[in-house]
Amino acid sequence: MPYQTGTATSSTDLVQQLVAWLVSLGWNQDRSAVEGSGWTASLDLHGNFVHLRACENESSGVWQSMYGVAGYAIDMYTGTAFNGSNTFGNQPTGAPFASGTSTPIGVSMHTSAGPFSNYYFFADSTADNIVVIVEVTPGFYVHMGWGLSIQKVGAITGGAYFFGSSSGYYSNYPYAGANTPGYTSAADCPGCNQDQIGAAVCFVRADVDSFTGQWIGIYNSTGGPQGYTGKMGDSSVRQLNGSMRTYFPVYAYQAYAYQFQNELVSSLDGRANLLPVLLWALRDGTTTGYSLLGSIPNVFSTNAVGHGFSNADEYVLGSTTYKLFPNFAVVKQ
Numbered sequence: 001m002p003y004q005t006g007t008a009t010s011s012t013d014l015v016q017q018l019v020a021w022l023v024s025l026g027w028n029q030d031r032s033a034v035e036g037s038g039w040t041a042s043l044d045l046h047g048n049f050v051h052l053r054a055c056e057n058e059s060s061g062v063w064q065s066m067y068g069v070a071g072y073a074i075d076m077y078t079g080t081a082f083n084g085s086n087t088f089g090n091q092p093t094g095a096p097f098a099s100g101t102s103t104p105i106g107v108s109m110h111t112s113a114g115p116f117s118n119y120y121f122f123a124d125s126t127a128d129n130i131v132v133i134v135e136v137t138p139g140f141y142v143h144m145g146w147g148l149s150i151q152k153v154g155a156i157t158g159g160a161y162f163f164g165s166s167s168g169y170y171s172n173y174p175y176a177g178a179n180t181p182g183y184t185s186a187a188d189c190p191g192c193n194q195d196q197i198g199a200a201v202c203f204v205r206a207d208v209d210s211f212t213g214q215w216i217g218i219y220n221s222t223g224g225p226q227g228y229t230g231k232m233g234d235s236s237v238r239q240l241n242g243s244m245r246t247y248f249p250v251y252a253y254q255a256y257a258y259q260f261q262n263e264l265v266s267s268l269d270g271r272a273n274l275l276p277v278l279l280w281a282l283r284d285g286t287t288t289g290y291s292l293l294g295s296i297p298n299v300f301s302t303n304a305v306g307h308g309f310s311n312a313d314e315y316v317l318g319s320t321t322y323k324l325f326p327n328f329a330v331v332k333q
Contacts, residue, residue, distance in 0.1 A: 002123040010114035011054035012039040025127040030082040040088040053088040065225040071172025077106025096215030098224035107164025108171035109142040141186040150294040158206035167199030186326035189301045191277035192237040200227020209284035236278035265307040272304035298331040
């Protein structure tokens with residue numbers, strides 16, 4: 001499976017290196033150019049378009065709907081087309097919209113002015129599923145990823161997905177306290193039910209009952225700019241400090257979650273359990289009835305780092321090699 005690691009001097013440099021790598025895998029470069037004080041890029045493969053934006057101490061205007069403060073980040077969302085006349089935040093075709101609007105919303109990695117200690121790019125054999133990990137400073141990891149389809153459970157229509165370690169709405173949020181995952185410390189597992197500030201960090205395209213042709217925010221609130229698209233979604237992975245209610249089994253939930261999570265590495269032989277990141281959708285006509293959509297490919301929830309394993313360790317199970325990061329693992333090969 002394609003893989004690349006290296007260092008980057010800034011968010012702009014990282015996006016430029018990511019574009020070059022994606023093109024080498026067969027992605028079509030629709031644009032890679034200066035925008036504002038940063039850089040924007042759009043690429044496509046097999047009908048899936050990804051839009052990226054490096055923010056270099058920039059505020060409102062990057063997204064049409066965001067918490068308008070200056071900061072550093074890499075923003076992203078996906079859709080089904082590209083318009084060269086439009087800026088990053090105005091590529092609406094096939095994108096997720098805040099409920100009741102035509103405003104694209106998405107996700108982010110909260111970064112810094114740089115340089116970055118390490119980055120890690122992962123792809124599957126068809127280059128349809130991409131994961132990007134950035135070590136902003138030693139031990140502080142953030143992430144984003146996207147793909148043509150989740151690993152479906154049943155015959156659902158749709159499947160495209162994308163995720164980040166922060167929401168697009170709180171992309172440049174500068175007020176997070178010490179040890180806030182995704183902002184001042186290593187991020188939660190990809191695909192969790194919200195970021196640590198309280199907005200969606202994962203979206204999946206799926207037809208659910210009367211909700212068709214649209215994206216579901218993995219977010220059980222109705223704050224449109226923060227990630228509500230008209231249909232609630234949820235995840236088996238709680239954020240580390242999460243206390244949100246749920247109606248199906250989860251991997252993290254307040255004090256009980258930590259007890260369960262602490263058992264994921266065997267005290268007998270040191271093996272680490274890797275749990276799939278399961279995504280769910282609320283059914284029409286109910287407030288508690290969620291159905292399983294599927295799981296995020298090549299990404300797993302685990303607490304291996306800090307329990308016998310270190311950051312960026314490689315963990316081999318059978319013929320598969322996993323790369324370990326705080327709170328999750330990614331298939332390397």
